[in-house]
Amino acid sequence: MTNQDELDTILAGHMGREGALLPILHDVQAAFGYVSEEVVRRIAQALNLTRAEVHGVVSFYHDFREAPEYRPVLKLCRAESCQARGVEAMVAALPENPRVAVETVYCLGLCSVGPAAMIGHEVHGRLDAARLGALVESLA
Amino acid sequence: MTTVRISDDAAALACGADAVAAAFAKAGCMVERVSSWGMHWLEPLAEIEGQGFGPLTAEDVASVLAGTSEKAIGTIAEHPFIARQQRFTFARAGKTRPLSLDDYAANGGWAGLKRARELGPEATIAEVTNSGLRGRGGAGFPAGIKWTTVANAPGPVKYIVCNADEGDSATFADRMVMEGDPFMLIEGLAIAGHAVGAGKGYIYVRSEYPHAITKLQSAIALAVPYIAPFEVEVRVGAGSYVCGEETSLLNSLEGKRGEVRAKPPLPALEGLFGKPTVVNNVLTLAAVPFILANGAQAYSDVGFGRSRGTMPIQLAGNIKHGGLYEVGFGITLGELVNDIGGGTATGRPVRAVQVGGPLGAFHPPADFPLPFDYEAFAAADGLIGHAGLTVFDESADMSAQARFAMSFCAAESCGKCTPCRIGSTRGVELIDRIRARAGRAADKVETLPQMHNARKAPRSLAEDVTLLEDLCETMKFGSLCALGGFTPYPVLSALKHWPEDFGVGTPAQEAAE
Numbered sequence: 253m254t255n256q257d258e259l260d261t262i263l264a265g266h267m268g269r270e271g272a273l274l275p276i277l278h279d280v281q282a283a284f285g286y287v288s289e290e291v292v293r294r295i296a297q298a299l300n301l302t303r304a305e306v307h308g309v310v311s312f313y314h315d316f317r318e319a320p321e322y323r324p325v326l327k328l329c330r331a332e333s334c335q336a337r338g339v340e341a342m343v344a345a346l347p348e349n350p351r352v353a354v355e356t357v358y359c360l361g362l363c364s365v366g367p368a369a370m371i372g373h374e375v376h377g378r379l380d381a382a383r384l385g386a387l388v389e390s391l392a
Numbered sequence: 393m394t395t396v397r398i399s400d401d402a403a404a405l406a407c408g409a410d411a412v413a414a415a416f417a418k419a420g421c422m423v424e425r426v427s428s429w430g431m432h433w434l435e436p437l438a439e440i441e442g443q444g445f446g447p448l449t450a451e452d453v454a455s456v457l458a459g460t461s462e463k464a465i466g467t468i469a470e471h472p473f474i475a476r477q478q479r480f481t482f483a484r485a486g487k488t489r490p491l492s493l494d495d496y497a498a499n500g501g502w503a504g505l506k507r508a509r510e511l512g513p514e515a516t517i518a519e520v521t522n523s524g525l526r527g528r529g530g531a532g533f534p535a536g537i538k539w540t541t542v543a544n545a546p547g548p549v550k551y552i553v554c555n556a557d558e559g560d561s562a563t564f565a566d567r568m569v570m571e572g573d574p575f576m577l578i579e580g581l582a583i584a585g586h587a588v589g590a591g592k593g594y595i596y597v598r599s600e601y602p603h604a605i606t607k608l609q610s611a612i613a614l615a616v617p618y619i620a621p622f623e624v625e626v627r628v629g630a631g632s633y634v635c636g637e638e639t640s641l642l643n644s645l646e647g648k649r650g651e652v653r654a655k656p657p658l659p660a661l662e663g664l665f666g667k668p669t670v671v672n673n674v675l676t677l678a679a680v681p682f683i684l685a686n687g688a689q690a691y692s693d694v695g696f697g698r699s700r701g702t703m704p705i706q707l708a709g710n711i712k713h714g715g716l717y718e719v720g721f722g723i724t725l726g727e728l729v730n731d732i733g734g735g736t737a738t739g740r741p742v743r744a745v746q747v748g749g750p751l752g753a754f755h756p757p758a759d760f761p762l763p764f765d766y767e768a769f770a771a772a773d774g775l776i777g778h779a780g781l782t783v784f785d786e787s788a789d790m791s792a793q794a795r796f797a798m799s800f801c802a803a804e805s806c807g808k809c810t811p812c813r814i815g816s817t818r819g820v821e822l823i824d825r826i827r828a829r830a831g832r833a834a835d836k837v838e839t840l841p842q843m844h845n846a847r848k849a850p851r852s853l854a855e856d857v858t859l860l861e862d863l864c865e866t867m868k869f870g871s872l873c874a875l876g877g878f879t880p881y882p883v884l885s886a887l888k889h890w891p892e893d894f895g896v897g898t899p900a901q902e903a904a905e
Contacts (some may be wrong), residue, residue: 270665271627273647278599278628299647312806314430314631315599327600332746333782335796336709337737358633358750358800360600361564363780364432364707364714365403373602377406388863 258283259291263298273299273309277316286317323353324391327370328384330356333363342367342381351392394422394457399486401428401571402603403564408449409436415450419457427572429486430716431473434465439486444468473732476695479718480682480702481675484573491610496575502618504681508583511684516587517543520680522688524700528876529555529636529673530748530777532699532766535680538670541660542588545668552584552593553664553671557629557636559598560749561781562708565716566674570597570604573678574611580677582619583684584670591622594664595674596641598629633750633804634794638671638871640806652804652873673778675704696722699765707733709746711784718782719764726760729783740785744793744890748777750800751878753885755789773885775878790890795823797882801875811867812876819867819883822860829853829895857896860887 262279266272276295280287287310296306310316330339346354362368365377369387376387396416398409416438417423431437438573444465445456454460465471468486479485486496496502508516521536541549554577558566560724569577580591597605608626615624627645629635635644639653642664662670679701683691695749699721705728708716712734729735729745737740744754753774755762762768768812769776798819805812825832831850832870838846864880871877887894 254769263518271645274627274630274644278630305648312632312651313629316630331800332750332793332796333561333780335793336782336784336788355401357600357631358804359559359561359563360402361558361567362403362406363562363564363709363782364711365406366708368406370600374605375402375406375591377403390675 255284259294263295267298273301273306277313279309281316284320286316286320320339321353323351324371325348325353325355326388326391327357327360329353329358329360329362329366329368331359331363333359334366334368336365339367342379342384345381346384349392352388353355354388394421394440395424397424397426398436399428399572400425400490401435401568402601404428404437405433405603407435407447411450412436412438412448412453413561415453419453421457421623424489427485427490429474430482430568430718431466431471431713432715433713433725437468439468440883441465442469444471462753471648473713473715473717474872475532476732477718477719478702480575480691480694481569481637481678481704482574482716482718483682484576485568485716488573489615490572490574490607493575493614494863496573496603500685501575501681502579504684505579505582505586505618507608508586513543513587513589516583516684519684519688520587523683523691524688524695524698525676525683525691526699526766527640527673528675528679528703528778530775532776535676538660538672541658542590542668542670545661547668549589549667550590551664551667551669552581552588552590553638553642553669554581554595554674554677555638555641555671556595556597556601556604556674557602557635557641558674558778559636560751560778560780562746562749562782563706563778564708565606565706565779567601568716569674569678570601571607574608576679576681577608577674578611578615578619578624580680581624582622583680584672584677585622588668588670590670593622593624594645595624595626596629596635596645597626598635599631599847606762632806632874633800634806635746637875639873641671644671649806652875654872666877675778679794682893683894694720696720696763697767697896699767703764703776704778705764706778706780707783708780710736710738710785711781711783712737721765722763724760724762725755725762725781726757728764728781733781735782736783736785738785738787740787742783743786743788744784744790744886746782746784746793746882748775748881749780750797751775751874751881752777752780753881754784754793754889755885758887758889773881773888775881789893790886791823791827793895794883794894795820795827795885797879797886798823805875809872809876811870812872812879815863815867815871815876816879819860819863819879822856822863823883826853826856826860826894832856853895857887857894
């Protein structure tokens with residue numbers, strides 16, 4: 253199936269739904285890894301919106317990427333509760349690894365077992381500098 | 393065959409519950425995945441015939457089964473952390489399999505919805521009003537009044553929207569409800585729909601909670617025959633903190649940028665797609681089945697002042713016994729941190745406790761006698777918010793925390809109103825200067841001869857601090873929503889209680905100088 257067909261399938265699946273734009277963008281993000289300009293154009297056409305409106309939504313939300321991220325992503329929580337458990341010192345001690353994208357999130361809801369991280373849908377708690385380093389290594 | 397019960401709550405999974413469960417299964421046990429008791433420092437916690445063992449690793453399994461484990465904690469239900477709670481909303485926590493309709497029905501499930509249908513819409517709303525239930529999302533607005541407004545609003549189409557965009561650090565009670573007892577939340581939505589005449593409910597869940605999303609979707613599919621003709625749908629957020637504000641949540645649900653709307657019109661009258669809408673937090677809706685099943689009186693008998701019922705309090709951050717503690721309002725902050733939480737995990741003295749997430753004030757140990765109550769915290773320049781406590785030990789740098797509060801606001805501002813959008817960025821710069829004790833020299837434009845009124849002298853530290861206070865006042869009173877409006881709480885409380893971290897002498901010292 254080409255990307256074109258896949259996009260058509262996604263759009264068809266959401267037509268007629270109330271407030272369809274976010275569910276469509278989630279599906280696009282999951283299928284293609286990012287929301288390209290061409291996809292923005294097609295979504296705008298399908299929902300009878302302007303490209304500016306769709307672009308505005310894509311750029312507003314942290315989850316939607318406008319360019320692909322090919323590296324594996326580790327989402328590290330750096331909100332207050334994980335800060336109180338020492339996440340900032342762990343970040344400072346983390347060796348650079350160009351093969352892994354370590355991204356900041358504000359809260360995974362694991363505040364009682366932080367510092368916490370998420371890889372895909374897999375959650376990791378009670379991290380320390382060594383365990384975080386090992387997690388990043390395991391993705392590289 | 394031995395039956396072992398282990399939680400599949402995300403907090404347990406993050407601590408390795410799956411590996412422990414697999415080890416028990418390999419040892420020939422029957423493993424049941426249940427909700428979490430809320431004793432997160434003991435996760436992964438295994439329960440065998442009421443006896444608890446935790447925190448376990450796969451290596452501990454043999455000794456647990458042999459009865460020689462040093463990680464035995466005795467009967468879970470009698471553990472002081474559990475025995476001292478008053479669990480209304482979390483009555484089933486640890487006891488039921490989240491997606492088992494049988495477990496739910498056998499433990500009081502659907503009784504609230506059944507009674508609501510017998511009572512009829514008006515009497516259902518009266519029960520909620522009489523219970524004294526207030527919005528658990530943070531604002532504390534009486535739920536019954538909101539429901540009445542929506543019920544009386546004209547129009548055939550109305551909505552129930554459940555705010556499950558639990559973005560505050562230190563809060564995870566919503567997540568535990570959705571993952572551990574999803575039918576209760578669905579029942580709460582169905583009761584609300586029945587009461588106000590809404591046919592459809594949306595649960596807006598943040599994308600950082602993939603486990604909650606999956607569980608809810610499965611639970612909704614199973615619950616269809618129980619709640620019909622009412623329909624519930626899960627919608628997933630996209631990583632925006634401000635979408636936890638009710639009007640930006642509505643915009644997000646409509647497929648727009650999550651920008652805040654000016655009020656009025658109230659969402660109760662013109663909410664989702666312009667229709668009358670009840671927007672309630674997960675914990676508000678989750679409290680409703682209990683109220684209907686047991687009566688308003690049973691709920692309002694517990695509490696303190698105008699804060700009735702129980703609050704699921706979340707103990708997090710640098711705390712020894714982190715987890716979920718549901719109790720009637722009125723318990724003091726000190727009891728929560730020291731007696732129940734056991735002090736800091738690092739064993740060092742407590743320096744600050746942030747109550748209510750990133751927009752809540754930092755409280756020093758001197759505030760420990762404060763009773764947990766909406767009004768008492770407001771009087772102490774703080775807020776309860778979603779009842780999350782982040783404990784910091786003495787290593788915390790409070791001016792750095794104040795800076796973080798501003799930078800968080802800058803990162804998450806929706807951009808609609810100026811005090812929040814620009815003020816937060818200026819706040820970061822200002823706190824950076826204060827922290828660097830740099831002062832501020834006049835810039836190029838200010839030194840131009842045409843700028844007669846601009847000041848030419850550098851600004852002193854004391855003047856920068858005054859400016860920060862002014863900025864906070866502007867944000868507090870000039871912002872459209874709580875993000876810009878409450879960011880000053882952590883900033884000003886840090887400045888007030890720990891001026892030494894900002895390089896400012898204590899007020900007493902300054903007076904002496």
